[in-house]
Amino acid sequence: MDINRLDFQQARIKQVLFKSRLRSVLYGVREADDTLFSLYHNPLGEWLRTVVKPRYSLRPEVREIERTIQQMLDTGYELSTQYKRGYIEEARAGLDKINAYSDRIEALLQTLEQHTQV
Template sequence: MNQAQVDFQQLRIKHILFKSKVRSVLYGGTYDADFFSSQGPINAWFNAVGLSKYRSEPNMLELRQVQQQLSTAAESLFALYNRGKIEEAHAGLSIIEALSEKFLSLLTSLEGKLAA
């Protein structure tokens, strides 16, 4: 496994944790403000690894954009949940899933290009 594969595997794990934490909050779990902050692990990865090592890769900026869309969508769902619109928040998980599929597709594509 080369360094790019290791880097992208780390991001993939952080992404899965992100989705899990979003779902957890929307089903009554504790909101982790540090995790979802601009200093959280996914943003830290983009700042320390993604945008420093792989900025020249065309899909890297798109991957970052999709992550920002995921974060914005999650915050919107948290707001719905906090206003008592629990069913709407749960229904909104489909948005997270669709963005996640796009994120993972871009990630796999980048990983494939850089694994050679």
């Protein structure tokens, strides 16, 4: 079964959800738990692992998406740690890095989506 447009839209929503949760951590609305920064527990990482990889694991975009998600999660963890140590403004400024990773993931998702819709 091919991945459809709705699947990709849901992946994009999962991406926004992570950014929203991280922002909530960096603005003191919620506590960070370790699962927030785990590729295995991240909703987008889980989607990649369970929906995309079984069908398209050989596509270079899939490996690059996974790598970029991991970089984004690692950066999010670092920002959360900065926030906990009192470097609040520095941590919040780091959201620009998260947005850059998110933009990269979006571009890769678009490429993969075009491939799967052929």
